[in-house]
Amino acid sequence: MNSFVSASAIETKPEAAEDVVRLLDVKRRFGTTPALDGISLSIAKGEIFGIIGRSGAGKSTLIRCLNGLERADGGEIHIEGRNITSLGERDLQPLRRRIGMIFQHFNLLSAKTVEENIALPLKIEGAAKTERLNRARELLDLVGLSDKAKAYPASLSGGQKQRVGIARALAARPALLLSDEATSALDPETTRSILSLLKDINRKLGLTVVLITHEMEVIRTIADRVAVIDSGKIVEEGQVWSVFANPQTAITKSLLSGIRPQLPDHIAARLSRTKGREVIISVDLAGSEAQGALFTDLAAELPHGFRLVHGGIDHIQSQPVARFFIAVPTRNIKLAGKVQQFLTARSARVEVLGYDSDHA
Numbered sequence: 001m002n003s004f005v006s007a008s009a010i011e012t013k014p015e016a017a018e019d020v021v022r023l024l025d026v027k028r029r030f031g032t033t034p035a036l037d038g039i040s041l042s043i044a045k046g047e048i049f050g051i052i053g054r055s056g057a058g059k060s061t062l063i064r065c066l067n068g069l070e071r072a073d074g075g076e077i078h079i080e081g082r083n084i085t086s087l088g089e090r091d092l093q094p095l096r097r098r099i100g101m102i103f104q105h106f107n108l109l110s111a112k113t114v115e116e117n118i119a120l121p122l123k124i125e126g127a128a129k130t131e132r133l134n135r136a137r138e139l140l141d142l143v144g145l146s147d148k149a150k151a152y153p154a155s156l157s158g159g160q161k162q163r164v165g166i167a168r169a170l171a172a173r174p175a176l177l178l179s180d181e182a183t184s185a186l187d188p189e190t191t192r193s194i195l196s197l198l199k200d201i202n203r204k205l206g207l208t209v210v211l212i213t214h215e216m217e218v219i220r221t222i223a224d225r226v227a228v229i230d231s232g233k234i235v236e237e238g239q240v241w242s243v244f245a246n247p248q249t250a251i252t253k254s255l256l257s258g259i260r261p262q263l264p265d266h267i268a269a270r271l272s273r274t275k276g277r278e279v280i281i282s283v284d285l286a287g288s289e290a291q292g293a294l295f296t297d298l299a300a301e302l303p304h305g306f307r308l309v310h311g312g313i314d315h316i317q318s319q320p321v322a323r324f325f326i327a328v329p330t331r332n333i334k335l336a337g338k339v340q341q342f343l344t345a346r347s348a349r350v351e352v353l354g355y356d357s358d359h360a
């Protein structure tokens with residue numbers, strides 16, 4: 001298939017006064033499996049950084065290396081400027097207190113009340129009872145569960161349990177919050193409310209968040225930047241809107257397929273690679289290019305030039321990200337070329353997907 005591509009999305013890393021996490025060529029092997037195969041990345045203070053990949057990509061190994069539960073075989077892991085790869089177990093302890101963690105299955109202690117669960121990290125630190133309880137109340141207020149202090153986890157919904165998990169993770173005032181598939185066991189509405197709470201906490205406390213997930217919707221909803229990992233390597237990294245607008249790898253496209261407009265299956269199934277009455281073209285554009293009256297201008301210039309087949313405009317990190325499918329008649333041999341020229345001149349990425357004869 002022909003491809004007429006003009007890249008438009010500009011990669012800019014948000015200004016990072018200070019990197020909370022920095023990984024340099026991190027490797028971890030299990031037998032012959034390279035779970036992490038040379039991971040390098042930096043995460044700035046206050047960022048929400050998403051790590052996405054399919055099952056077995058290396059996400060859990062990466063997050064376990066970040067909190068020192070797993071040892072890297074090679075490379076360096078710096079947390080708040082400190083290289084943790086060379087630290088012994090005793091020196092790792094204070095560092096682990098700088099890192100809070102939330103889990104898919106919440107990991108709450110069923111025999112303890114909500115406030116005891118939340119205060120547990122402080123108890124381990126040796127904080128006095130009054131201080132522990134005051135902090136637990138403050139956190140219950142932050143996560144919207146002030147009335148559940150004396151309840152036991154079994155009486156809570158999944159969303160409420162995760163709120164307790166978040167409060168517990170924040171008890172020791174960490175610099176970094178690691179989220180390991182924290183919304184994967186929740187329904188879509190509860191997921192939205194938990195993600196919104198995480199975003200709120202990130203804004204209020206300036207907390208750096210690293211979340212691993214296999215769901216692009218989670219990344220879309222709250223992350224600032226994303227790294228896609230596959231077979232232990234970062235295959236793509238960038239600002240979320242930019243990666244959504246212009247995915248570079250097959251794995252990223254596949255992870256995005258559920259939430260990015262796709263050519264409807266019944267049309268895709270009947271496309272011919274060589275000939276047909278119409279040529280079907282995908283049009284991708286983002287940022288300022290997606291704000292203009294592209295299709296109105298195209299229709300004004302080439303009144304019978306195209307037919308809109310499918311697509312829409314999303315807004316990610318306040319940036320418009322548009323993806324459309326259009327059909328251009330092939331009877332006028334020059335028309336398809338003109339349409340493509342018009343679109344690429346306006347920084348749209350255009351790809352010919354095939355030819356269709358069946359549209360009435």
Ligand SMILES: Nc1ncnc2c1ncn2[C@@H]1O[C@H](COP(=O)(O)OP(=O)(O)OP(=O)(O)O)[C@@H](O)[C@H]1O
Nearest residue numbers: 030033035053054055056057058059060061062214
């Ligand atoms: N303790 C271990 N022993 C042997 N192999 C392991 C171990 N932990 C992970 N692996 C292997 O390392 C690779 C990466 O696993 P990892 O659990 O990090 O992936 P993941 O992206 O978190 O997957 P999932 O989403 O299914 O949890 C996989 O091939 C896995 O089988």
